[in-house]
Amino acid sequence: xPRLAPSLSRLGTExxxxxxxxxxxxxxxxxxxxxxxxxxxxxxxxxxxVEAGVKALRDGHHGYTPAAxxxxxxxxxxxxxxxxxxxxxxxxxxxxxxxxxxxGKPTMFFAVMMLGGAGSEILYPDPGFPIYQSVxxxxxxxxxxxxxxxxxxxxxxxxxxxxxxxxxxxLIIINSPANPTGGVTPxxxxxxxxAGLEAHxxxxxxxxxxxxxxxxxxxxxxxxxxxxxxxxRLIMLDGWSKTYAMTGWRLGYAVWPKALVExxxxxxxxxxxxxxxxxxxxxxxxxxxxQDAVNDMLAQFDRRRTEIVPALDALPxxxxxxxxxxxxxxPSIEGTGLDARGAQDLFLQQAGVxxxxxxxxxxxxxxxxxxxxxxxLEHIQAAIARIRTLLEERS
Ligand code: PLP
Numbered sequence: 001x002p003r004l005a006p007s008l009s010r011l012g013t014e015x016x017x018x019x020x021x022x023x024x025x026x027x028x029x030x031x032x033x034x035x036x037x038x039x040x041x042x043x044x045x046x047x048x049x050v051e052a053g054v055k056a057l058r059d060g061h062h063g064y065t066p067a068a069x070x071x072x073x074x075x076x077x078x079x080x081x082x083x084x085x086x087x088x089x090x091x092x093x094x095x096x097x098x099x100x101x102x103x104g105k106p107t108m109f110f111a112v113m114m115l116g117g118a119g120s121e122i123l124y125p126d127p128g129f130p131i132y133q134s135v136x137x138x139x140x141x142x143x144x145x146x147x148x149x150x151x152x153x154x155x156x157x158x159x160x161x162x163x164x165x166x167x168x169x170x171l172i173i174i175n176s177p178a179n180p181t182g183g184v185t186p187x188x189x190x191x192x193x194x195a196g197l198e199a200h201x202x203x204x205x206x207x208x209x210x211x212x213x214x215x216x217x218x219x220x221x222x223x224x225x226x227x228x229x230x231x232x233r234l235i236m237l238d239g240w241s242k243t244y245a246m247t248g249w250r251l252g253y254a255v256w257p258k259a260l261v262e263x264x265x266x267x268x269x270x271x272x273x274x275x276x277x278x279x280x281x282x283x284x285x286x287x288x289x290x291q292d293a294v295n296d297m298l299a300q301f302d303r304r305r306t307e308i309v310p311a312l313d314a315l316p317x318x319x320x321x322x323x324x325x326x327x328x329x330x331p332s333i334e335g336t337g338l339d340a341r342g343a344q345d346l347f348l349q350q351a352g353v354x355x356x357x358x359x360x361x362x363x364x365x366x367x368x369x370x371x372x373x374x375x376x377l378e379h380i381q382a383a384i385a386r387i388r389t390l391l392e393e394r395s
Pocket of ligand 1: 039102103104105106129175178179208210239241247251252
Protein backbone atom coordinates (compact mmCIF):
# COMPACT_ATOMS: atom_id res chain seq x y z
CA UNK A 1 0.00 0.00 0.00
CA PRO A 2 1.20 3.57 -0.60
CA ARG A 3 2.83 5.25 2.42
CA LEU A 4 0.39 8.10 2.86
CA ALA A 5 1.27 11.30 4.71
CA PRO A 6 -0.38 11.28 8.17
CA SER A 7 -1.84 14.74 7.49
CA LEU A 8 -4.05 13.25 4.76
CA SER A 9 -6.31 11.60 7.34
CA ARG A 10 -7.12 15.06 8.71
CA LEU A 11 -8.41 16.43 5.41
CA GLY A 12 -12.21 16.77 5.36
CA THR A 13 -14.57 17.38 2.46
CA GLU A 14 -17.60 19.33 1.30
CA UNK A 15 -20.66 17.08 1.62
CA UNK A 16 -22.64 19.12 -0.90
CA UNK A 17 -20.52 17.47 -3.62
CA UNK A 18 -21.37 14.01 -2.24
CA UNK A 19 -25.09 14.84 -2.13
CA UNK A 20 -24.80 16.10 -5.71
CA UNK A 21 -23.24 12.78 -6.77
CA UNK A 22 -26.01 10.78 -5.04
CA UNK A 23 -28.70 12.99 -6.57
CA UNK A 24 -27.15 12.55 -10.01
CA UNK A 25 -26.93 8.78 -9.52
CA UNK A 26 -30.63 8.63 -8.60
CA UNK A 27 -31.50 10.83 -11.59
CA UNK A 28 -29.48 8.50 -13.83
CA UNK A 29 -31.72 5.62 -12.59
CA UNK A 30 -34.69 7.59 -13.90
CA UNK A 31 -35.77 9.19 -10.60
CA UNK A 32 -37.13 12.73 -10.80
CA UNK A 33 -34.81 14.61 -8.45
CA UNK A 34 -35.09 18.29 -7.53
CA UNK A 35 -31.70 19.56 -6.52
CA UNK A 36 -31.73 22.14 -3.75
CA UNK A 37 -28.45 20.77 -2.45
CA UNK A 38 -25.65 22.39 -4.38
CA UNK A 39 -24.66 26.02 -3.85
CA UNK A 40 -24.31 27.23 -7.38
CA UNK A 41 -26.41 29.65 -9.43
CA UNK A 42 -28.69 27.86 -11.87
CA UNK A 43 -28.07 30.60 -14.46
CA UNK A 44 -25.71 30.61 -17.42
CA UNK A 45 -22.72 32.95 -17.29
CA UNK A 46 -23.89 36.19 -19.01
CA UNK A 47 -23.21 36.07 -22.75
CA UNK A 48 -20.80 39.03 -23.03
CA UNK A 49 -18.57 37.37 -20.41
CA VAL A 50 -18.56 34.07 -22.29
CA GLU A 51 -17.73 35.96 -25.50
CA ALA A 52 -14.76 37.68 -23.83
CA GLY A 53 -13.39 34.29 -22.77
CA VAL A 54 -13.84 32.85 -26.27
CA LYS A 55 -12.27 35.94 -27.84
CA ALA A 56 -9.25 35.67 -25.54
CA LEU A 57 -8.70 32.11 -26.76
CA ARG A 58 -9.13 33.18 -30.43
CA ASP A 59 -6.75 36.12 -29.91
CA GLY A 60 -4.02 33.76 -28.81
CA HIS A 61 -3.95 34.26 -25.05
CA HIS A 62 -2.75 30.72 -24.52
CA GLY A 63 0.25 31.20 -22.27
CA TYR A 64 1.05 31.84 -18.65
CA THR A 65 0.04 35.16 -17.14
CA PRO A 66 1.86 36.69 -14.16
CA ALA A 67 1.25 34.45 -11.12
CA ALA A 68 -0.74 37.13 -9.27
CA UNK A 69 -2.97 37.67 -12.31
CA UNK A 70 -3.15 40.03 -15.30
CA UNK A 71 -2.23 43.56 -14.16
CA UNK A 72 -5.36 44.91 -15.89
CA UNK A 73 -7.53 42.46 -13.98
CA UNK A 74 -5.92 43.27 -10.61
CA UNK A 75 -6.51 46.96 -11.29
CA UNK A 76 -10.12 46.29 -12.33
CA UNK A 77 -10.73 44.33 -9.10
CA UNK A 78 -9.33 47.20 -7.02
CA UNK A 79 -11.54 49.69 -8.88
CA UNK A 80 -14.62 47.46 -8.58
CA UNK A 81 -14.11 47.05 -4.82
CA UNK A 82 -13.64 50.79 -4.44
CA UNK A 83 -16.89 51.51 -6.27
CA UNK A 84 -19.00 48.76 -4.68
CA UNK A 85 -17.91 49.41 -1.10
CA UNK A 86 -17.48 53.20 -1.47
CA UNK A 87 -13.84 53.04 -0.37
CA UNK A 88 -11.99 56.35 -0.28
CA UNK A 89 -8.63 57.64 0.90
CA UNK A 90 -6.85 55.18 3.15
CA UNK A 91 -9.48 52.51 2.53
CA UNK A 92 -8.78 52.34 -1.24
CA UNK A 93 -7.39 49.05 -2.53
CA UNK A 94 -3.86 48.97 -3.95
CA UNK A 95 -3.93 46.71 -7.07
CA UNK A 96 -0.58 45.26 -5.96
CA UNK A 97 -2.34 43.66 -2.98
CA UNK A 98 -4.89 41.85 -5.19
CA UNK A 99 -4.02 38.23 -6.00
CA UNK A 100 -6.11 36.38 -8.59
CA UNK A 101 -6.62 32.66 -7.88
CA UNK A 102 -8.69 29.77 -9.30
CA UNK A 103 -11.89 30.37 -7.27
CA GLY A 104 -12.70 31.30 -3.71
CA LYS A 105 -11.24 28.18 -2.12
CA PRO A 106 -7.51 28.68 -2.87
CA THR A 107 -7.39 31.86 -0.77
CA MET A 108 -8.75 29.90 2.22
CA PHE A 109 -6.18 27.18 1.70
CA PHE A 110 -3.29 29.61 1.27
CA ALA A 111 -4.30 31.75 4.27
CA VAL A 112 -4.51 28.70 6.52
CA MET A 113 -1.23 27.23 5.18
CA MET A 114 0.43 30.58 5.87
CA LEU A 115 -0.99 31.18 9.35
CA GLY A 116 -1.89 27.69 10.59
CA GLY A 117 0.26 24.73 11.57
CA ALA A 118 0.85 22.96 14.88
CA GLY A 119 0.64 25.22 17.91
CA SER A 120 -1.76 27.76 16.45
CA GLU A 121 -5.51 28.09 16.92
CA ILE A 122 -7.85 29.23 14.19
CA LEU A 123 -11.41 30.41 14.84
CA TYR A 124 -14.05 29.60 12.24
CA PRO A 125 -17.87 29.77 12.01
CA ASP A 126 -20.02 26.76 13.00
CA PRO A 127 -22.27 26.19 11.17
CA GLY A 128 -20.02 27.37 8.36
CA PHE A 129 -18.43 26.46 5.04
CA PRO A 130 -16.94 22.98 5.74
CA ILE A 131 -13.65 23.67 3.98
CA TYR A 132 -12.57 26.05 6.77
CA GLN A 133 -12.41 23.31 9.37
CA SER A 134 -10.97 20.82 6.90
CA VAL A 135 -7.97 22.94 5.92
CA UNK A 136 -7.37 24.14 9.49
CA UNK A 137 -7.05 20.52 10.62
CA UNK A 138 -4.97 19.62 7.58
CA UNK A 139 -2.48 22.38 8.47
CA UNK A 140 -2.08 20.94 11.98
CA UNK A 141 -3.65 23.96 13.67
CA UNK A 142 -6.40 23.56 16.26
CA UNK A 143 -9.86 24.44 14.89
CA UNK A 144 -11.88 26.56 17.34
CA UNK A 145 -15.55 26.78 16.32
CA UNK A 146 -17.44 30.04 16.73
CA UNK A 147 -21.00 28.82 17.42
CA UNK A 148 -23.63 30.80 15.50
CA UNK A 149 -27.24 30.80 16.67
CA UNK A 150 -30.63 30.96 15.00
CA UNK A 151 -31.85 33.52 17.57
CA UNK A 152 -29.08 35.89 16.43
CA UNK A 153 -30.03 35.37 12.77
CA UNK A 154 -26.82 33.31 12.54
CA UNK A 155 -24.82 36.53 12.72
CA UNK A 156 -21.44 36.80 14.44
CA UNK A 157 -21.48 38.16 17.98
CA UNK A 158 -18.32 40.24 18.41
CA UNK A 159 -18.01 39.65 22.16
CA UNK A 160 -18.21 35.88 21.69
CA UNK A 161 -15.55 35.94 18.96
CA UNK A 162 -13.23 38.19 20.98
CA UNK A 163 -13.64 36.03 24.10
CA UNK A 164 -12.33 33.00 22.17
CA UNK A 165 -9.00 34.64 21.28
CA UNK A 166 -5.91 33.26 23.06
CA UNK A 167 -2.18 34.02 22.65
CA UNK A 168 -2.11 31.07 20.19
CA UNK A 169 -4.84 32.44 17.94
CA UNK A 170 -3.32 33.22 14.55
CA LEU A 171 -6.41 33.63 12.37
CA ILE A 172 -10.14 34.33 12.66
CA ILE A 173 -12.37 33.38 9.74
CA ILE A 174 -15.67 35.20 9.34
CA ASN A 175 -18.24 34.94 6.54
CA SER A 176 -21.15 37.30 5.86
CA PRO A 177 -23.49 36.86 4.03
CA ALA A 178 -23.04 33.28 5.16
CA ASN A 179 -23.13 29.77 3.84
CA PRO A 180 -25.06 27.67 4.96
CA THR A 181 -27.42 29.94 6.88
CA GLY A 182 -27.94 33.05 4.74
CA GLY A 183 -27.08 35.01 7.89
CA VAL A 184 -25.85 38.58 7.60
CA THR A 185 -23.79 40.15 10.39
CA PRO A 186 -24.93 43.69 11.25
CA UNK A 187 -22.49 46.60 10.99
CA UNK A 188 -22.61 47.22 14.75
CA UNK A 189 -21.10 43.76 15.40
CA UNK A 190 -18.40 44.27 12.76
CA UNK A 191 -17.53 47.68 14.25
CA UNK A 192 -17.22 46.04 17.65
CA UNK A 193 -15.11 43.16 16.36
CA UNK A 194 -12.68 45.50 14.59
CA ALA A 195 -12.40 47.72 17.68
CA GLY A 196 -11.80 44.68 19.90
CA LEU A 197 -9.07 43.33 17.61
CA GLU A 198 -6.94 46.33 18.50
CA ALA A 199 -6.09 44.54 21.75
CA HIS A 200 -4.95 41.46 19.78
CA UNK A 201 -2.37 42.62 17.24
CA UNK A 202 -1.16 39.02 16.67
CA UNK A 203 -4.46 38.01 15.06
CA UNK A 204 -5.11 38.08 11.29
CA UNK A 205 -8.67 38.16 9.93
CA UNK A 206 -9.92 36.25 6.88
CA UNK A 207 -13.21 37.79 5.75
CA UNK A 208 -14.96 35.53 3.25
CA UNK A 209 -17.15 37.93 1.25
CA UNK A 210 -17.93 35.64 -1.69
CA UNK A 211 -21.66 36.51 -1.29
CA UNK A 212 -20.98 40.27 -1.03
CA UNK A 213 -23.57 41.15 -3.70
CA UNK A 214 -26.26 38.82 -2.40
CA UNK A 215 -28.16 40.78 0.23
CA UNK A 216 -31.88 41.31 0.12
CA UNK A 217 -34.56 43.51 1.56
CA UNK A 218 -32.59 46.72 1.02
CA UNK A 219 -29.62 45.58 3.12
CA UNK A 220 -26.14 46.78 2.16
CA UNK A 221 -22.99 44.74 2.47
CA UNK A 222 -20.40 45.93 4.98
CA UNK A 223 -16.96 44.94 3.71
CA UNK A 224 -14.07 44.61 6.13
CA UNK A 225 -12.18 46.70 3.58
CA UNK A 226 -14.06 49.69 5.04
CA UNK A 227 -11.81 49.51 8.12
CA UNK A 228 -8.33 50.74 7.09
CA UNK A 229 -7.11 50.31 10.68
CA UNK A 230 -6.97 46.52 10.16
CA UNK A 231 -5.88 46.45 6.51
CA UNK A 232 -2.39 45.29 7.51
CA ARG A 233 -3.92 42.06 8.88
CA LEU A 234 -6.98 41.55 6.70
CA ILE A 235 -7.38 38.95 3.99
CA MET A 236 -10.58 39.75 2.08
CA LEU A 237 -11.82 36.94 -0.16
CA ASP A 238 -14.31 37.45 -3.00
CA GLY A 239 -14.70 36.23 -6.57
CA TRP A 240 -16.80 35.68 -9.64
CA SER A 241 -18.32 32.24 -8.91
CA LYS A 242 -21.58 33.30 -7.29
CA THR A 243 -22.08 36.88 -8.53
CA TYR A 244 -21.56 36.13 -12.22
CA ALA A 245 -22.68 32.48 -12.23
CA MET A 246 -19.11 31.40 -13.04
CA THR A 247 -18.51 28.50 -10.62
CA GLY A 248 -16.96 26.30 -13.33
CA TRP A 249 -14.57 28.94 -14.66
CA ARG A 250 -12.55 28.82 -11.43
CA LEU A 251 -11.81 32.47 -10.83
CA GLY A 252 -11.53 34.34 -7.54
CA TYR A 253 -9.35 36.82 -5.73
CA ALA A 254 -8.27 38.17 -2.38
CA VAL A 255 -6.94 41.47 -1.12
CA TRP A 256 -3.94 40.59 1.08
CA PRO A 257 -2.05 42.56 3.70
CA LYS A 258 0.99 44.09 1.96
CA ALA A 259 3.39 41.95 3.99
CA LEU A 260 1.65 38.71 2.95
CA VAL A 261 1.32 39.35 -0.81
CA GLU A 262 4.70 37.84 -1.68
CA UNK A 263 3.84 34.67 0.28
CA UNK A 264 0.49 34.42 -1.48
CA UNK A 265 2.13 34.82 -4.89
CA UNK A 266 4.75 32.22 -4.01
CA UNK A 267 1.97 29.79 -3.04
CA UNK A 268 0.35 30.47 -6.45
CA UNK A 269 3.65 29.73 -8.22
CA UNK A 270 4.05 26.49 -6.27
CA UNK A 271 0.42 25.45 -6.71
CA UNK A 272 -1.00 26.45 -10.10
CA UNK A 273 1.38 29.01 -11.73
CA UNK A 274 -1.53 31.27 -12.70
CA UNK A 275 -5.26 31.15 -13.47
CA UNK A 276 -5.99 30.23 -17.09
CA UNK A 277 -5.78 33.35 -19.21
CA UNK A 278 -9.19 33.05 -20.90
CA UNK A 279 -10.97 32.97 -17.53
CA UNK A 280 -9.11 36.10 -16.50
CA UNK A 281 -10.21 37.95 -19.66
CA UNK A 282 -13.77 36.79 -19.01
CA UNK A 283 -13.47 38.08 -15.44
CA UNK A 284 -12.30 41.45 -16.74
CA UNK A 285 -15.35 41.69 -19.01
CA UNK A 286 -17.56 40.78 -16.05
CA UNK A 287 -16.25 43.67 -13.96
CA UNK A 288 -16.03 46.25 -16.72
CA UNK A 289 -19.18 45.36 -18.67
CA UNK A 290 -22.88 45.99 -17.95
CA GLN A 291 -24.21 44.67 -14.64
CA ASP A 292 -27.81 44.18 -15.85
CA ALA A 293 -27.53 40.39 -15.85
CA VAL A 294 -26.23 40.43 -12.25
CA ASN A 295 -29.09 42.65 -11.14
CA ASP A 296 -31.58 40.39 -12.89
CA MET A 297 -30.15 37.28 -11.17
CA LEU A 298 -30.25 39.03 -7.80
CA ALA A 299 -33.89 40.01 -8.33
CA GLN A 300 -34.71 36.38 -9.12
CA PHE A 301 -32.88 35.11 -6.03
CA ASP A 302 -34.83 37.58 -3.91
CA ARG A 303 -38.13 36.47 -5.46
CA ARG A 304 -37.29 32.83 -4.68
CA ARG A 305 -36.22 33.71 -1.16
CA THR A 306 -39.55 35.34 -0.43
CA GLU A 307 -41.18 32.14 -1.74
CA ILE A 308 -39.11 29.50 0.03
CA VAL A 309 -38.62 31.01 3.51
CA PRO A 310 -42.31 31.26 4.49
CA ALA A 311 -43.09 27.99 2.69
CA LEU A 312 -40.47 26.13 4.73
CA ASP A 313 -41.65 27.86 7.88
CA ALA A 314 -45.19 26.57 7.23
CA LEU A 315 -44.15 22.91 6.85
CA PRO A 316 -45.17 20.63 9.71
CA UNK A 317 -42.42 20.46 12.35
CA UNK A 318 -40.24 22.98 10.56
CA UNK A 319 -39.35 26.58 11.32
CA UNK A 320 -37.45 28.95 9.04
CA UNK A 321 -36.02 32.30 10.07
CA UNK A 322 -35.62 35.08 7.56
CA UNK A 323 -32.46 34.54 5.50
CA UNK A 324 -31.08 37.93 4.58
CA UNK A 325 -28.28 36.97 2.19
CA UNK A 326 -26.53 34.43 -0.07
CA UNK A 327 -28.97 31.91 -1.61
CA UNK A 328 -29.63 29.55 1.28
CA UNK A 329 -32.44 28.93 3.73
CA UNK A 330 -31.52 27.01 6.89
CA PRO A 331 -34.71 25.82 8.58
CA SER A 332 -34.91 24.01 11.88
CA ILE A 333 -36.30 20.48 11.51
CA GLU A 334 -36.46 19.91 15.25
CA GLY A 335 -40.24 19.43 15.30
CA THR A 336 -40.17 16.67 12.66
CA GLY A 337 -38.45 14.22 15.02
CA LEU A 338 -35.72 13.70 12.41
CA ASP A 339 -32.06 14.49 12.85
CA ALA A 340 -30.24 16.43 10.16
CA ARG A 341 -28.71 13.47 8.39
CA GLY A 342 -31.93 11.48 8.66
CA ALA A 343 -33.93 14.30 7.12
CA GLN A 344 -31.41 14.78 4.32
CA ASP A 345 -31.52 11.08 3.42
CA LEU A 346 -35.29 10.75 3.79
CA PHE A 347 -36.04 13.83 1.69
CA LEU A 348 -33.71 12.61 -1.04
CA GLN A 349 -34.86 8.98 -1.06
CA GLN A 350 -38.60 9.43 -0.45
CA ALA A 351 -39.36 12.89 -1.85
CA GLY A 352 -36.62 13.14 -4.46
CA VAL A 353 -35.47 16.47 -3.03
CA UNK A 354 -31.73 17.00 -2.49
CA UNK A 355 -30.77 19.19 0.49
CA UNK A 356 -27.71 19.17 2.75
CA UNK A 357 -27.73 18.16 6.44
CA UNK A 358 -26.82 21.00 8.80
CA UNK A 359 -24.21 18.76 10.41
CA UNK A 360 -22.21 18.90 7.16
CA UNK A 361 -21.39 22.45 8.25
CA UNK A 362 -20.35 21.65 11.83
CA UNK A 363 -21.80 20.25 15.03
CA UNK A 364 -23.96 23.36 15.60
CA UNK A 365 -25.84 22.47 12.41
CA UNK A 366 -27.62 19.52 14.10
CA UNK A 367 -31.38 19.99 13.80
CA UNK A 368 -31.08 22.06 10.60
CA UNK A 369 -31.15 21.46 6.88
CA UNK A 370 -29.70 23.66 4.13
CA UNK A 371 -31.90 24.45 1.13
CA UNK A 372 -30.22 26.26 -1.75
CA UNK A 373 -32.72 28.43 -3.61
CA UNK A 374 -30.48 28.73 -6.64
CA UNK A 375 -33.24 26.80 -8.43
CA UNK A 376 -36.33 27.81 -10.40
CA LEU A 377 -39.53 28.86 -8.63
CA GLU A 378 -41.29 25.85 -10.14
CA HIS A 379 -38.71 23.49 -8.68
CA ILE A 380 -38.87 25.23 -5.30
CA GLN A 381 -42.67 24.97 -5.20
CA ALA A 382 -42.65 21.34 -6.29
CA ALA A 383 -39.98 20.48 -3.70
CA ILE A 384 -42.00 22.07 -0.91
CA ALA A 385 -45.14 20.21 -1.99
CA ARG A 386 -43.30 16.88 -2.04
CA ILE A 387 -41.81 17.43 1.43
CA ARG A 388 -45.22 18.48 2.77
CA THR A 389 -46.80 15.26 1.50
CA LEU A 390 -43.99 13.20 2.99
CA LEU A 391 -44.13 14.88 6.40
CA GLU A 392 -47.94 14.66 6.54
CA GLU A 393 -47.86 10.96 5.70
CA ARG A 394 -45.39 10.37 8.51
CA SER A 395 -47.34 12.19 11.20
N1 PLP B 1 -16.77 30.69 0.41
C1 PLP B 1 -18.01 30.30 0.68
C2 PLP B 1 -18.66 30.78 1.93
C3 PLP B 1 -18.70 29.47 -0.21
O1 PLP B 1 -19.96 29.09 0.07
C4 PLP B 1 -18.04 29.02 -1.38
C5 PLP B 1 -18.71 28.10 -2.33
O2 PLP B 1 -19.65 27.44 -2.06
C6 PLP B 1 -16.74 29.42 -1.59
C7 PLP B 1 -16.13 30.27 -0.70
C8 PLP B 1 -15.92 28.89 -2.73
O3 PLP B 1 -16.19 29.37 -3.94
P1 PLP B 1 -15.44 28.85 -5.22
O4 PLP B 1 -16.35 27.89 -5.90
O5 PLP B 1 -15.19 30.08 -6.01
O6 PLP B 1 -14.15 28.20 -4.81
